Amino acid sequence: MAELLAEAEGITVRFGGLVAVNDASVPVPEGCIVGLIGPNGAGKTTLFATIAGFQKPNAGSIRFRGADITRLPPHRRAALGIARTFQIVQPFAGLTVRENIAVGAHLRHAGRADALAAAEAVADRVGLAPLLNLPAASLTVAGRKRLELARALATEPQLLLLDEVLAGLNPSEIRDMIPVIRAIRDGGVTVLMIEHVMQAVMALAEEIHVLAGGRIIARGGPEQVARDPAVVEAYLGHGAAARLQGGAHA
Amino acid sequence: MRDHLAPVLIVLALLAGVPLVVDSNVVLNFLKVALMLALAGTGWNLLGGYGGQFSFGHAVFFGTGAYAVAVLQVRFGINAWAAFGAGIVLGAVLGLAIGWLTFRAGLRGSYFALVTLAFAEVARIIASVWPLTGAGAGILIPLREGFLTLQFGSRAEGYWFVLALLGIAMLIVRAIEVRRFGAQLVAVRENEDAARALGVDVLRVKLLAIALSGGITASAGAFYAQTFLYLDAGLAYGPWISVEALLTAIVGGIGTVWGPLLGALVLQALSELGKHLGGDAPGLGLVLFGAVLILVVRFAPNGIVGLARSLRPRRLARG
Ligand SMILES: Nc1ncnc2c1ncn2[C@@H]1O[C@H](COP(=O)(O)OP(=O)(O)OP(=O)(O)O)[C@@H](O)[C@H]1O
Numbered sequence: 082m083a084e085l086l087a088e089a090e091g092i093t094v095r096f097g098g099l100v101a102v103n104d105a106s107v108p109v110p111e112g113c114i115v116g117l118i119g120p121n122g123a124g125k126t127t128l129f130a131t132i133a134g135f136q137k138p139n140a141g142s143i144r145f146r147g148a149d150i151t152r153l154p155p156h157r158r159a160a161l162g163i164a165r166t167f168q169i170v171q172p173f174a175g176l177t178v179r180e181n182i183a184v185g186a187h188l189r190h191a192g193r194a195d196a197l198a199a200a201e202a203v204a205d206r207v208g209l210a211p212l213l214n215l216p217a218a219s220l221t222v223a224g225r226k227r228l229e230l231a232r233a234l235a236t237e238p239q240l241l242l243l244d245e246v247l248a249g250l251n252p253s254e255i256r257d258m259i260p261v262i263r264a265i266r267d268g269g270v271t272v273l274m275i276e277h278v279m280q281a282v283m284a285l286a287e288e289i290h291v292l293a294g295g296r297i298i299a300r301g302g303p304e305q306v307a308r309d310p311a312v313v314e315a316y317l318g319h320g321a322a323a324r325l326q327g328g329a330h331a
Numbered sequence: 332m333r334d335h336l337a338p339v340l341i342v343l344a345l346l347a348g349v350p351l352v353v354d355s356n357v358v359l360n361f362l363k364v365a366l367m368l369a370l371a372g373t374g375w376n377l378l379g380g381y382g383g384q385f386s387f388g389h390a391v392f393f394g395t396g397a398y399a400v401a402v403l404q405v406r407f408g409i410n411a412w413a414a415f416g417a418g419i420v421l422g423a424v425l426g427l428a429i430g431w432l433t434f435r436a437g438l439r440g441s442y443f444a445l446v447t448l449a450f451a452e453v454a455r456i457i458a459s460v461w462p463l464t465g466a467g468a469g470i471l472i473p474l475r476e477g478f479l480t481l482q483f484g485s486r487a488e489g490y491w492f493v494l495a496l497l498g499i500a501m502l503i504v505r506a507i508e509v510r511r512f513g514a515q516l517v518a519v520r521e522n523e524d525a526a527r528a529l530g531v532d533v534l535r536v537k538l539l540a541i542a543l544s545g546g547i548t549a550s551a552g553a554f555y556a557q558t559f560l561y562l563d564a565g566l567a568y569g570p571w572i573s574v575e576a577l578l579t580a581i582v583g584g585i586g587t588v589w590g591p592l593l594g595a596l597v598l599q600a601l602s603e604l605g606k607h608l609g610g611d612a613p614g615l616g617l618v619l620f621g622a623v624l625i626l627v628v629r630f631a632p633n634g635i636v637g638l639a640r641s642l643r644p645r646r647l648a649r650g
């Protein structure tokens with residue numbers, strides 16, 4: 082097993098009486114694509130937010146390269162090499178695609194010309210090159226998802242947190258994005274991705290963690306997780322696994 | 332390399348030539364006041380236009396610059412130039428202090444606007460009762476024309492002085508626009524969370540912006556004091572200058588280098604016109620400004636600069 086790049090350990094997040102994340106641990110080995118799946122409201126985005134520093138956990142810790150970063154603000158974590166995308170896209174609407182990406186690139190490139198050049202290189206990688214001069218506000222859903230990805234990539238992260246970057250895309254757009262994400266991992270970036278599009282997670286992730294009701298209920302390789310009765314029940318309701326088994330025998 | 336500064340320098344040079352060809356005091360006085368308003372507006376624009384933090388109380392910086400230059404000379408006998416510099420620094424420090432209190436508490440949007448308005452009003456009330464600032468009677472800078480006293484006898488010199496101040500401020504803004512700080516400042520305006528996720532230290536960016544903004548607008552106040560040589564709380568800290576500072580930027584083109592200058596020229600022309608037509612009817616100026624503001628917000632949200640850009644045929648429709 083590769084060395085751990087990051088680790089969420091025993092994370093609990095409460096919103097008033099609601100326990101959104103309940104003692105969840107997710108280790109992220111370096112160089113992998115790790116999937117985080119689970120039904121709506123399972124707490125996936127909230128867990129992500131604790132890793133990126135946008136949400137303080139009530140308990141638990143976040144480690145990155147062995148150091149405890151639980152108390153670091155988001156911009157410091159970005160500087161360490163953690164980048165996130167937002168499930169609800171957050172473009173800089175009044176800026177062009179190029180300017181959007183350049184804000185990310187400025188994290189490692191002080192000079193304007195350097196940052197713009199880096200932004201264009203990133204746009205190439207995610208297929209935004211033809212749209213560089215358009216205002217971000219004019220992009221389609223697929224374009225905005227790509228922009229989220231491009232901005233995060235432009236910060237030259239070591240750990241990339243992708244929150245449903247495939248949601249809202251049509252099947253052909255999804256097919257286009259899968260190699261893009263794989264190429265990012267092959268370029269040395271570790272990826273932790275939340276995804277509802279099963280076909281994509283199954284194709285991409287080496288390891289999958291399943292969150293339901295705030296708890297990690299299963300983990301393992303894609304095949305193993307897909308067969309896990311607890312996972313099937315979490316998605317389809319109590320007793321579903323038994324019914325499916327019965328159906329298979331009939 | 333320095334291409335981006337060229338247009339600003341050219342326009343400044345042209346404006347500097349005006350006193351050489353125009354001999355009318357009316358015109359020069361008009362321009363002097365317009366440039367002073369443009370300077371105050373350039374400060375507001377850096378924070379409000381680029382950074383998206385709308386202040387309704389930039390009078391707090393204008394007045395502090397004005398009172399600093401007056402009080403330091405009159406009460407403490409400090410040289411006018413040194414007092415002028417101190418006024419700018421004080422404006423920047425006050426900006427930092429106000430930023431520290433408001434931005435750290437997470438105040439944004441209308442809350443930030445209201446708190447800045449409150450700061451300006453508190454300053455106005457303090458200045459109207461504090462003996463050091465001359466309380467209700469105000470403070471008078473004794474007339475002593477000369478270079479060392481920063482009191483220019485000839486109209487042209489005062490004009491060149493405020494033009495130089497405005498030029499420096501515009502060059503600072505232009506330089507910021509093409510640098511990392513500028514990109515981060517605009518990112519903070521557009522979406523704070525997204526900026527933060529990309530490694531932008533949002534608080535630091537806002538503090539730097541409000542310090543620069545406060546310093547620039549304070550320089551306009553200091554110039555006001557040195558030009559009119561009399562201050563009272565209503566002149567220095569009154570809402571009029573808070574309104575003018577934001578109007579010049581909004582009318583001219585918010586978040587652009589040229590906006591405050593264009594807006595100040597247009598607004599100053601309008602207010603002169605208003606005086607001619609309506610005499611000294613109280614409040615007429617404000618009514619006029621209100622109407623202009625509504626028209627701009629409705630029909631030209633990006634101000635004069637935005638109108639000009641939309642009229643110009645698109646160059647190179649790339650992409
Ligand atoms: N800021 C908040 N305040 C209160 N409740 C919240 C907040 N954020 C999330 N929640 C609640 O916490 C739970 C987990 O939400 P979260 O967004 O993490 O789920 P998710 O797994 O990402 O779901 P989805 O697949 O729909 O994106 C939900 O019940 C949600 O309503």
Ligand SMILES: [Mg+2]
Pocket residue numbers: 125126127168
């Ligand atoms: Mg979510």
